[in-house]
Amino acid sequence: MIRNKNGFTLIELMITIAIIGIITAIAWPQYERYKTKNRRVDGVNALLSASQELQQCYTDEGGYIKQNGDDCPFDDTSKKEYYTITADPAMTVNTFTLKATPQGIQSDDGECATLTLNHLGQKGFTTTSTPPGTLNRCWSQ
Numbered sequence: 001m002i003r004n005k006n007g008f009t010l011i012e013l014m015i016t017i018a019i020i021g022i023i024t025a026i027a028w029p030q031y032e033r034y035k036t037k038n039r040r041v042d043g044v045n046a047l048l049s050a051s052q053e054l055q056q057c058y059t060d061e062g063g064y065i066k067q068n069g070d071d072c073p074f075d076d077t078s079k080k081e082y083y084t085i086t087a088d089p090a091m092t093v094n095t096f097t098l099k100a101t102p103q104g105i106q107s108d109d110g111e112c113a114t115l116t117l118n119h120l121g122q123k124g125f126t127t128t129s130t131p132p133g134t135l136n137r138c139w140s141q
Helices: 008-061 104-108 134-141
Strands: 083-087 097-102 114-118 125-126
Touching: 008 083, 008 097, 008 104, 008 114, 097 104, 125 134
Parallel strands: none
Antiparallel strands: 083 097, 097 114, 114 125
């Protein structure tokens, strides 16, 4: 008796679905981490851009506070709105510290929660995760 096979057996179909499930379970968290890191680069770039704007104002005005008493202006949002950029209220004529605070979907980034940059180019971050992030990991582009 000759049987003609034209389809998949139930076992073959279940094995295929199981393999797809395992691959998805492994790949999805990695993909989410990749997206978070990619959005973090947006925050780093926004901080660097704001710092450059403040440095230009320092060159033009002789300080980070203008002669009329106003703070030098800078772009306070990242391009994709994942971070809000703020200056430390203690900005002086010769010093500043910028802070990138995550917002929206990026607020789940506990590894590198808040990024900081000062007038000397010193980079920093705060973390809320265990194990904590590293400076190199948080600021790598």
